[in-house]
Amino acid sequence: MVQHFFYPETIAIVGATADPKKFGNAVTVNLVNNESLKSELFPINPKSDEILGLKSYSSVLDVPKDIDLAIILVPSKAVPIVVDQCIEKKVKRIIIVSAGFGEIDEEGKKIQEEMAKKATTAGVRIIGPNCVGIMNIDIGMNASFVITPPQGNVSMATQSGSFGAACLYEMEWQGIGFSKFANLGNMTDINLTDLIQYFKDDKATQVVCIYLENVVDGRKFYEILKEITQVKPTIILKGGRTSAGAKAASSHTGSIATDYGSLKAAIKQAGATLCESMNDYVTAIKAFSYSPLPAGNRVGLFTNSGGSAVLFSDYLDEYGLELAEFSAEFKEKINPFVIPLVKKVNPLDMIAGARGEEFYQVAKAMFEDPNIDIVIPCVVIPTFLEMQPDEHFKGVIRAWNHTGRKKPILPIFMSGKLMEPIKKIAAEENAPIFMSPKEAAFAAKVLIDRMKKFQK
């Protein structure tokens, strides 16, 4: 049912325009200018013969081929006519980006419900209206007006288009890649439960994330969420938590946010990762996107910055982490790679002069040590002793690669704009970076929580 939205062979862009001043332009450009997209595109605009080098048609009915997906960008008044034409044309799936329906008033709600009824009766399914659109980065399709993120294993469902975009931008900036993205808008037909059920079965999706304001059928949502968490980590950020938030959510997507208490309970009971802030949300997604699950909660922390390790240790209790005890064998193993001044205790403060090669050796020893479940290198990029800004990161990732990426690595790198070269390597190596001790501690917590879920 949802699959067809994400894998169309032919796409009609209704309201396509080359004029950057028009709203439909961003969606048109995102689709047309993506060279990896193999689907055939048909711009629909009665006022043009050609749009961005493609032949334009005055109506979907004029397109000489069958259409799998129609994206509707025209003003709300014209939408019902276009939907009728799509039904006549036997278009398989429709995305209505246009706003001005159930989120505005009862009349708008009636119109969107009528469209949905006509369409579903004819076997046509609708996403929207009032949404930013969808993406399938695996096939190079960006049918939205959000920028195209890199390809990856995360799929996101979001009830807020703009906040979903904000998360996507933040994730892109932090190096997290996407498989699929969808904003469902007013959910007149396809709802959140339908979408996440698809994510559950979609092979390319390995991590599911949801920005949630309300659910339509709580019990059904809970049952499906429970199934998904059995096979894929699922991270949820819930908006509309306080009554003030609930009010904002209501005027926002046209529905009342359900009571946070019961929804929160359902999310936890279903085994999903519940996040309270955008920062936690992105951190948890990053953790699951890059890391295998740990075997336990014992972390091995090594650093060139004692203070940062202290900050990390502050979160041990709150997040249920444990510092691994270094065995005599381990101490022996790392002895050649630390200066005599270094106390061989966890966290291991290797002191500011420690180099990339030493970080490689210690990381490797930790990956090989049966008493350590999660490896956390913590680095303030040195600007002295002729060290390269990226040598520590390169070292620890090399150790991760050499030991088969079997344990989670949560590298903390804190250096403002010196991060740029590190981010580049992280993208090339398909490895994560965490920006603060708290982030890495939270990442460890969510991985451990999920590990515990499968323990008995």
Place this chain on the structure above:
Amino acid sequence: MSSEIKIILDNILAEGRHILTYAESRTIMKLAGLPLNKMSFAKNLDECVTKANEIGYPVVLKIISKDVIHKSDSGGVKLGISSDGELRTVYNEMLTSVKNHYPSAEIEGFSIEEMVEGVELLIGTNTDDQFGKMIALGIGGIFVEIYKDVTFRLIPISEKDVRDMIEEIQGKKVLDGYRGLPKVDLLELCNFVINISKIIEENKVIKEMDLNPVVATKEGLKAIDARIILG
């Protein structure tokens, strides 16, 4: 057991009532195999004394009257009575005080209850518009509305769910035997909560159930108040 519960609840609904009396709530609890503190009903002072001796001091004396809405505020509840003499004094004071607050109240009698001490918990259920039957577990007692240290789950629940709920209680440390209070038997608590979950599953007509407090005593859990609402 479950069929008997069903019959009682159906009868109450047939009478057009939705709120169970204290006695009815206790009967439901008993049928469900949920532990309660010892309690007897007495009509007058002599009966009170006899029953108190049967239960064993210290006891709690409560007035029973459907006209007395706020029992505690009107002096209708007295805890920790330790002798026949004290009981006689308290009895007379209670009657006077309640009559002052509710001059026309019809007094049906008194309940004499075993005084129990330990960690006070809240176990309850409600019916949510979105998720249906839910169960709550948290720190109980008179401050429950202030601290709101209560977690929720959807019914039916598993033992793992109850263990997660316990982990989520902010004040969970008091369950470990804080300052000489008895340590809460977590397995017993799990079974108690699962039992409630089952009763609600079998009797969907129960809209809300409020057991506050359930006291974790040295001998185990004992519910000392029960409020059941149908809907």
